Amino acid sequence: MLPHVRAILWAQFRTLFNFYSRGAGGPVAVTVVMSAAWYGMVLFGAWTLAVLLSSNERLALVKDSASQGVFFTFLYWQIVPLFLGAAGASIDLKRLVVYPVTHRELFVLEVLLRFTTGIEVLVLMAGAAAGIAANPKMPWWAAAGFLPWTAFNLFLAVGLRDLLSRLLARRRTREVFTLLMVLLAGAPQLVAIWSPPEHLRGVLDSLSFDWLPWTLTAGLILGERARNALPLLLWTAAAFAFGWSQFRRNLRFDADAARSSAALPSRGDNLIERFYTLPSRLLSDPLGAMVEKELRFLSRAPRFRLVFIMGFSFGLLIWLPMAFRGGRDATGFFSQHYLTLVTFYALLLLGEVLFWNVFGFDRGAAQIYYLLPVPFHHALIGKNLAAVCFVVLEVLLLVAVCALLGMPLGVRRLSEASAVALVMTAYLLAAGNLASTHYPRPINPSQSWRSSSAGRIQALFIVVYPMLAFPIGLAFVARWTFESELVFWAMLAFAAALGALIYWIALESSVTAAERNRETIVTALSAGDGPVTG
Numbered sequence: 001m002l003p004h005v006r007a008i009l010w011a012q013f014r015t016l017f018n019f020y021s022r023g024a025g026g027p028v029a030v031t032v033v034m035s036a037a038w039y040g041m042v043l044f045g046a047w048t049l050a051v052l053l054s055s056n057e058r059l060a061l062v063k064d065s066a067s068q069g070v071f072f073t074f075l076y077w078q079i080v081p082l083f084l085g086a087a088g089a090s091i092d093l094k095r096l097v098v099y100p101v102t103h104r105e106l107f108v109l110e111v112l113l114r115f116t117t118g119i120e121v122l123v124l125m126a127g128a129a130a131g132i133a134a135n136p137k138m139p140w141w142a143a144a145g146f147l148p149w150t151a152f153n154l155f156l157a158v159g160l161r162d163l164l165s166r167l168l169a170r171r172r173t174r175e176v177f178t179l180l181m182v183l184l185a186g187a188p189q190l191v192a193i194w195s196p197p198e199h200l201r202g203v204l205d206s207l208s209f210d211w212l213p214w215t216l217t218a219g220l221i222l223g224e225r226a227r228n229a230l231p232l233l234l235w236t237a238a239a240f241a242f243g244w245s246q247f248r249r250n251l252r253f254d255a256d257a258a259r260s261s262a263a264l265p266s267r268g269d270n271l272i273e274r275f276y277t278l279p280s281r282l283l284s285d286p287l288g289a290m291v292e293k294e295l296r297f298l299s300r301a302p303r304f305r306l307v308f309i310m311g312f313s314f315g316l317l318i319w320l321p322m323a324f325r326g327g328r329d330a331t332g333f334f335s336q337h338y339l340t341l342v343t344f345y346a347l348l349l350l351g352e353v354l355f356w357n358v359f360g361f362d363r364g365a366a367q368i369y370y371l372l373p374v375p376f377h378h379a380l381i382g383k384n385l386a387a388v389c390f391v392v393l394e395v396l397l398l399v400a401v402c403a404l405l406g407m408p409l410g411v412r413r414l415s416e417a418s419a420v421a422l423v424m425t426a427y428l429l430a431a432g433n434l435a436s437t438h439y440p441r442p443i444n445p446s447q448s449w450r451s452s453s454a455g456r457i458q459a460l461f462i463v464v465y466p467m468l469a470f471p472i473g474l475a476f477v478a479r480w481t482f483e484s485e486l487v488f489w490a491m492l493a494f495a496a497a498l499g500a501l502i503y504w505i506a507l508e509s510s511v512t513a514a515e516r517n518r519e520t521i522v523t524a525l526s527a528g529d530g531p532v533t534g
Helices: 002-021 025-053 056-063 066-086 103-116 119-134 143-167 173-194 197-208 213-221 226-252 255-260 267-282 287-300 302-311 314-323 338-349 351-355 363-371 376-404 411-438 455-482 485-516 518-525
Strands: none
Touching: 025 056, 025 119, 056 066, 066 119, 066 143, 066 213, 103 119, 103 143, 103 226, 119 143, 119 213, 143 213, 143 226, 213 226, 267 287, 267 376, 287 302, 287 376, 302 314, 302 338, 302 351, 302 376, 314 338, 314 376, 338 351, 338 376, 338 411, 351 376, 351 411, 363 376, 363 518, 376 411, 376 485, 411 455, 411 485, 455 485, 485 518
16 A cells, blocks of 8 residues: 555645646745745744643633643644645545555545645644643643644545535535635624624634544643543544545545536526527627527536626625725725725636636536637627626626615716726627737646646736726826816726727737647647546
């Protein structure tokens, strides 16, 4: 079994290294420096814990919050593996079933891989264990309390990861889970704005029930209750049973069959069908058919749906503290232009799935655009019109959510946000068509979190976005300088006319590049996935 372990752990290390460095010299240097700084802080935290726990005088400083501290190590160890697996930075052992490796060996390997995603926690626990062992007044068995706690987290992490991978493979479950996670992430911001911070104390106090595993571990490592060892071992045994059962079910699970399972029709499906067929009723074929195809495909792609939902949920929450720090009646710049800012942020989120790589979801099927007896520019225009439809729908949903939350709305705010969104969309479409025909990359529509953009392309976007938004920014500067709405709308109209001209020029250039580089484009989009999740 040792060769299997060594090979797969090395593959996991290389996967994490390539995921963070993107395989280039510059990012590698940045990754090394940032990793050194990060793990330097982790080592400092481990040393601090060792010092605090090495004497009874300092031990009193952390004794009251030991249960909460152990609980947050539990959260870190369970959440980080989920995000790494979803982002494509974790080996998918299910793809190794075809090799002569037993299921038990694969489970052991999966448990060992959970070590690699909780290195920070292991370092902190090692420092704490060293401090407890060095404390002469602590019982000899206290430091051993970290052993069942480590095994509990490893087994539970395996089970949660496999359970979540099956749930997210089913229709609409992925979006529901994402929405819940977004609401959970935004809850502290909502509490900080509309509720007093004292309400959080009850939540922290509820983490200290005596029968919970982190409370049992805290009492064990502090040398206070040796009897906690037995219930903690029972928790570990339950975590092992859960992890092993979920791992075996995941090996037998057919994700493609789960994704292709048909849902029963409903009245909502009829409304969606009208939305799909609207382009065919308004536009003549083949353009109408191409737009309808894009609407149908994107709305059914889990990756696109996730980003689309985040646009009118996470985008609202991320700007909430800055906009309404003084309450709902705040009069600052962010509060007055809140709807415009969240609309602009939603466009940034939609960039990868709607603008910058329009043929990414087609992958190898993009060659059909070269085989059909239809000019290639029809394909680009069809994808761009579908993007405009989704942008309009995103803005409408943002307005609806803001209205439900009681945000200040009005004709000026609505018209400003809508106009800025459409003008910015024109610039994004122009730049996206060029990027799609010069730097095409395949995207798996069934994987929601993995980023398939090259590091240098992402770095380029940091420069491109401010350049594209510059004409719109001039309109706001003109409003502030001349204190005139007429000047603002005149400048915004000029930015719209300039965007239309740039879009037309970029469209012609993109069509020329697509015809000239057809083999390169099809080859790049036809690249397949490796043995890594995502």
